[in-house]
Amino acid sequence: MNAWIPSPMAAATRYAIKTLDLLFVDRDLTRQRTSRSHCAAAAAATNTCEDLICRLASIAKRFPGPLSPPPPPPPGAKPRRRHPYHYHALMKAFSRAGQSDEVLRLLRDMKESGCKPNLLCYTTAIHSLVISNRPFEAQSLFQEMLMNGVHPDTISFSILAKSLAFHLKHFDSALTFLGCMVKNGSEPDVVTYSSLIAGFCRAGLVDDALKMFKIMHELKCTPNAHTFTPIIQFYCSRGEIRMARWILDYMHDYSIVPDAVAYNVFVQSLCQARQFEQVETLLRESDENGWMPDSVTYNTYINGLCKAGRVEDAFDQLEVMLGKGFHPTAVTLSILLNLLCSESKVVQVKSLLEKSVLLGWFIGTDGYNTVMSRLSESGQWVAALKLFADMVKKGVSPDTHTFNIVINSLCKGGKLGVAKCMVRSQGFIADSVTYNILYCAFQTAGRIDEFHDLFSNMGLLQDSVTYNIVIDYLCRKGRYSEAIYFLRTLEDSFSPDVVAHLTFGLVKGGKLGEVLSLFRDMLDRGLVIDHCIFDSLIKAFCLKGSCGGMGIYKLCVVLDVMLGIR
DNA sequence: GTAGGGTTAG
Numbered sequence: 108m109n110a111w112i113p114s115p116m117a118a119a120t121r122y123a124i125k126t127l128d129l130l131f132v133d134r135d136l137t138r139q140r141t142s143r144s145h146c147a148a149a150a151a152a153t154n155t156c157e158d159l160i161c162r163l164a165s166i167a168k169r170f171p172g173p174l175s176p177p178p179p180p181p182p183g184a185k186p187r188r189r190h191p192y193h194y195h196a197l198m199k200a201f202s203r204a205g206q207s208d209e210v211l212r213l214l215r216d217m218k219e220s221g222c223k224p225n226l227l228c229y230t231t232a233i234h235s236l237v238i239s240n241r242p243f244e245a246q247s248l249f250q251e252m253l254m255n256g257v258h259p260d261t262i263s264f265s266i267l268a269k270s271l272a273f274h275l276k277h278f279d280s281a282l283t284f285l286g287c288m289v290k291n292g293s294e295p296d297v298v299t300y301s302s303l304i305a306g307f308c309r310a311g312l313v314d315d316a317l318k319m320f321k322i323m324h325e326l327k328c329t330p331n332a333h334t335f336t337p338i339i340q341f342y343c344s345r346g347e348i349r350m351a352r353w354i355l356d357y358m359h360d361y362s363i364v365p366d367a368v369a370y371n372v373f374v375q376s377l378c379q380a381r382q383f384e385q386v387e388t389l390l391r392e393s394d395e396n397g398w399m400p401d402s403v404t405y406n407t408y409i410n411g412l413c414k415a416g417r418v419e420d421a422f423d424q425l426e427v428m429l430g431k432g433f434h435p436t437a438v439t440l441s442i443l444l445n446l447l448c449s450e451s452k453v454v455q456v457k458s459l460l461e462k463s464v465l466l467g468w469f470i471g472t473d474g475y476n477t478v479m480s481r482l483s484e485s486g487q488w489v490a491a492l493k494l495f496a497d498m499v500k501k502g503v504s505p506d507t508h509t510f511n512i513v514i515n516s517l518c519k520g521g522k523l524g525v526a527k528c529m530v531r532s533q534g535f536i537a538d539s540v541t542y543n544i545l546y547c548a549f550q551t552a553g554r555i556d557e558f559h560d561l562f563s564n565m566g567l568l569q570d571s572v573t574y575n576i577v578i579d580y581l582c583r584k585g586r587y588s589e590a591i592y593f594l595r596t597l598e599d600s601f602s603p604d605v606v607a608h609l610t611f612g613l614v615k616g617g618k619l620g621e622v623l624s625l626f627r628d629m630l631d632r633g634l635v636i637d638h639c640i641f642d643s644l645i646k647a648f649c650l651k652g653s654c655g656g657m658g659i660y661k662l663c664v665v666l667d668v669m670l671g672i673r
Numbered sequence: 674g675t676a677g678g679g680t681t682a683g
Contacts, residue, residue, distance in 0.1 A: 192675060195675055195676080196674095196675070199675075202676095226676085227676050228675095228676090230676045230677075231675090231676055234676070237677095260676095261677085262676055262677045263676080263677080264677095265677050265678080266676085266677050266678095269678070273678090296677095297678085298677055299677085299678085300678090301678050301679070302677080302679090303678095304678090304679090305678070305679060308679095331678095332679075333678050334678085335679085336678095336679035336680070337678095337679055338679095339679090340679075340680075366679095367680080368679055368680045369679075369680080371680045371681065372679080372680055372681095374680090374681090375680075375681065401680095402681085403680055403681045404680090404681085405681090406682070407680080407681045407682090408681095409681095410681070410682060436681090437682085438681055438682045439681095439682085440682085441681095441682040441683060442681085442682050442683095443682095444683095445682065445683070473682070473683070474682095476682090476683055477682070477683050480683055481683085512683085
């Protein structure tokens with residue numbers, strides 16, 4: 108392994124490599140590696156794939172080294188002069204590199220050397236924890252800052268308010284926090300409000316976002332493109348393209364010119380709806396609408412075309428993108444690798460990655476993650492683990508997503524103990540995806556107590572996917588009352604996504620009385636029964652074969668209750 | 674001197 112792989116992942120990586128070396132001599136794995144299906148997959152190569160790989164290689168030649176590895180931060184670097192400014196400069200660099208542990212180390216070093224951290228150092232450290240999804244540690248550090256007599260300002264308050272709303276979805280706390288800001292003499296500004304609006308929109312609470320928008324207006328706080336983009340995103344995510352376009356027009360009417368980010372969200376939505384001609388029009392008219400498409404715009408468009416099977420058009424757009432002077436980014440590469448993988452050429456892509464050094468193209472973490480993920484999904488988890496070893500040997504730093512793919516592969520191979528050790532190894536930062544992968548694996552293996560021991564000290568990592576896993580499991584086991592009880596114990600107990608999962612399980616189990624009771628309860632509380640619940644329910648009835656014969660009567664009863672007409 | 678917000682792939 109190359110020496111420059113920085114902490115915090117270094118220890119976890121070393122452990123992983125050691126483990127993999129042991130794993131590859133495992134008899135079962137060796138058998139799987141040489142299985143016939145893999146040989147058949149390797150033999151299934153076609154000219155199409157070769158053609159795509161040639162194109163990729165030709166781009167690599169035209170743009171040598173566009174994805175060069177980031178320079179490694181100096182190991183154990185310390186500022187020459189012990190002044191908060193110098194510490195801050197280093198902390199900022201580590202924070203930008205996503206290395207919050209290093210930021211905390213510098214903060215500790217400051218205190219130990221008698222240099223009192225100032226507001227900026229604390230702010231950067233808190234922000235680093237927030238963007239690394241470590242909200243509780245961010246809150247503790249904020250408390251420590253107050254205890255040390257450092258008074259927060261609008262920026263530090265805003266970072267914590269964003270953490271509460273955007274990451275934790277604790278909106279009541281976020282609003283209370285806003286009140287605290289004012290009491291402490293820090294007025295929320297456009298960034299503070301925009302962060303909260305983004306949090307509301309991300310949680311699907313657009314009405315609350317619009318209320319916040321109204322408050323901004325009343326306080327004469329002028330919104331900008333950052334304020335509107337999450338609202339556009341909300342409507343786009345629901346396929347409400349007309350509403351999204353209306354907001355873009357509204358922005359123009361009020362002289363808040365939407366920028367590339369706002370339009371990129373819209374382009375994504377048009378691509379999902381396969382409205383590629385609209386995308387073309389948007390790009391053609393970009394100049395007169397006052398925005399410049401960027402590499403994200405083209406990546407989004409190229410990805411949309413790939414997903415729609417329009418590979419030639421995708422490569423044409425790649426040419427347009429390159430012609431306009433945009434270098435392919437890590438995302439461009441991921442999109443193209445993903446395209447190759449979706450053509451069932453994962454084996455060839457794996458070999459392309461292994462030869463990437465010869466091609467003169469640095470393939471980074473994201474490129475490896477994409478291919479490893481596809482390998483693992485298609486059941487070739489040993490190949491995914493081998494590619495992981497290859498990536499680390501080339502000096503490409505794994506991130507949490509990489510480790511999640513490795514852990515998923517280990518779980519698929521029944522190596523739960525190894526996965527558990529990797530999560531426990533120093534420097535491993537688990538996220539909600541890690542939590543969900545392991546929860547599923549330990550639950551299926553009937554070893555859920557071990558799972559709880561593993562995560563008991565890691566703070567809250569559950570999300571709606573976790574809740575759905577629990578509900579699916581309880582419904583599969585016929586423990587419907589427990590599933591309903593579980594839903595009611597959740598903080599956001601009637602989240603549409605989770606309700607949709609539960610009603611799906613209940614309908615499949617023939618528990619229509621429980622479904623009706625749940626819907627009546629929701630309607631009594633003034634809650635709206637979301638379209639995703641409707642979709643899930645219809646799917647469950649269809650799967651159960653209830654859309655014909657007498658079964659249709661039961662379906663109609665449920666739909667009437669949903670619509671509040673029975 | 675330095676700090677905070679919205680987007681794309683997996």
